[in-house]
Amino acid sequence: MTKALSNIRVLDLSRVLAGPYCTMILGDLGTDVIKVEAPGGSDETRQWGPPYANGESAYFLCANRNKRAITLDLKSEEGRRILKELIVKSDVVIENFKHGTMKKWGLDEESLNELNPKIIHCSITGFGKNGPYKHLPGYDFIIQALGGLMSITGSEESGPLKVGVAISDILTGLYSAIGILAAINERNQSHEGQSIDISLLDSQVSALVNVASNYLISGRNPKRLGNEHPNIVPxxxxxxxxxxxxxxxxxxxxxxxxxxxxxxxxxxxxxxxxxxxxxxxxxxxxxxxxxxxxxxxxxxxxxxxxxxxxxxxxxINSIKEVFEDPQVKSRGMVIDLEHPKAGTIKVVGSPLKLSRTPVEVRRHPPLPGEHTEEVLNEIGYTLNDIKDLKHKNII
Structure with missing residues (x-):
């Protein structure tokens, strides 16, 4: 069955959570996601544990299904040349490198447009491409603090608290997916690509919603209310x-x-x-x-x-109780997935329920470089070419 986005190829240069979560959503919807890491695997979350499933970290497994994985040494000229060949054959490039890295590699917006005028480039950073903080690294914990979320989470007695998951990263991943889909739709009319500038701070500030509006309208700084609501009682x-x-x-x-x-x-x-x-x-x-x-x-x-x-x-359900809940079970929010190293693992299902093009978990979270030969073969590299690249540690 054709999937909703089966005609789209996404080149995923991101790591950790916001970018990988975005590309997992797109992969669930049918895109061909190619995850690019340095030789050996450079997504830090592969080592973020315990827990592990036979050496595979639970953290990495949560956001990387429905992707193929290749390795490229992007610090080398030859590795970047291969990446450029992939960009020519892709629809979307998503990355979360530090500000200036893509330009240093000759992969800034103008260069990407020259390679592929239809490419959609999504850049995820902590603070965006302009402003006094643009050079600073972005971490979810820091963004929850800077973006005001911690000031309204918890009670006056507890003091400021962070949300129990990396919510700024998740929100940024969702906004990135929305922006990419909007750009794809616009490209269907204009036949031109564009760049998307997404920051964790912008995403977190946007998600303050009614609390932000309360302040902007009243001018009163909101207090921490614990589990109470600022606008509704009880x-x-x-x-x-x-x-x-x-x-x-x-x-x-x-x-x-x-x-x-x-x-x-x-x-x-x-x-x-x-x-x-x-x-x-x-x-x-x-x-x-x-x-x-x-x-x-x-x-x-x-x-x-x-x-x-x-x-x-x-x-107030515990996480154990959540996954034992009959409603959660009936909605398919837990999926059994076969993994070549971890064995049968359980992963959280997708909340997207499409009637004609349903989400399908087609691929396990990949091992580092698991599909390198397959992908390079698709763009014209021979077995000897691939052996040579391995010998030079390019892949």
């Missing part, structure tokens, strides 16, 4: 008799139903609680009332009662 974590759960009341009708379930029928009629703006003003008093009732039953009991009443809620 919308937070509550303690039950045996643990914790979250309740997310999005409107006054749901609030009335919640109060009825909690046997507090007079509360919604009280002026200080009758509307969401009033509930925000009287947050502490209201939460004290609700918390006292919610402590009287278990998490499981409340989830059943609230679900039956149409009130959004949920338990």
């Amino acid at each position: 919308y937070q974590l509550f303690n039950t008799s045996d643990g914790e759960m979250v309740i997310a009341v999005g409107n006054d009708r749901q609030f009335t139903r919640l109060c009825n379930v909690l046997e507090l029928p007079k509360v919604p009629a009280a002026p200080k609680f009758s509307t969401n703006p009033n509930r925000i003003q009287n947050r502490d008093q209201l939460i004290a009332l609700l918390s006292e009732r919610i402590k009287q039953k278990t998490t499981k009991e409340w989830c059943k009662i609230l679900d039956d009443s149409g009130i959004p809620c949920g338990p």
Whole structure:
């Protein structure tokens, strides 16, 4: 079956997470992704462990399926010459080298356009191609701090906290995929490529969404609210008799139903609680009332009662519980995958559910240079050429 993007070839020069996550998404959708590393394998995440699956790091396995892997010494003139041959035959080049590296190698935007006028070049950096920080390296932890996310994560008691996954990298990978798909669509009309400048900081600032808007409109610097919501009450974590759960009341009708379930029928009629703006003003008093009732039953009991009443809620699942959840299982969010070294491994499935061109995991996360001979053969290199390149440590 033809996949949604099966006519697209992506040359992936990126490493670690933002770029590889982007190209995995594109690979899931059918693109031919060719991952380029230095001889021996230069994606640092191959060594980021434990845990390992027979020597293969779980971190690398999370973002590199549906790719072919080749090795090239891009510090050598001959290695760059081979890369240029691949660029001529590709649709997209994605890289996350330090600012200036591509230009030093003769692979800046102008040079890429001369090689292939239809090429789409996506550059991922910490801070983008302009501005006073453009030369600085970008790491997710630093971006979460600089981009304001840590200032609103956690509580006043805990102090600033980072999100438990490298969310700035993931957001950047998603924005990169969106930008690439937009450029491909535009190229269908113009028949011209273009460059995409994506930065981790821009992506993180964009993802502040309502918190950013609250500040820009009010001029008030937001505080850390822990598990509370700045614009909706009640919308937070509550303690039950045996643990914790979250309740997310999005409107006054749901609030009335919640109060009825909690046997507090007079509360919604009280002026200080009758509307969401009033509930925000009287947050502490209201939460004290609700918390006292919610402590009287278990998490499981409340989830059943609230679900039956149409009130959004949920338990605080551990990662183990997530992957045991029947809804997660039914959506195919865990996939068994055969790997030549690691054996049968489990990977997270794709959230993209396309009706006619479904996502398919066609390839395991590749070993370093696993497809070098195959790819070079496709662009005209003979077996003797490849042996010579190996002898010179170009591949």
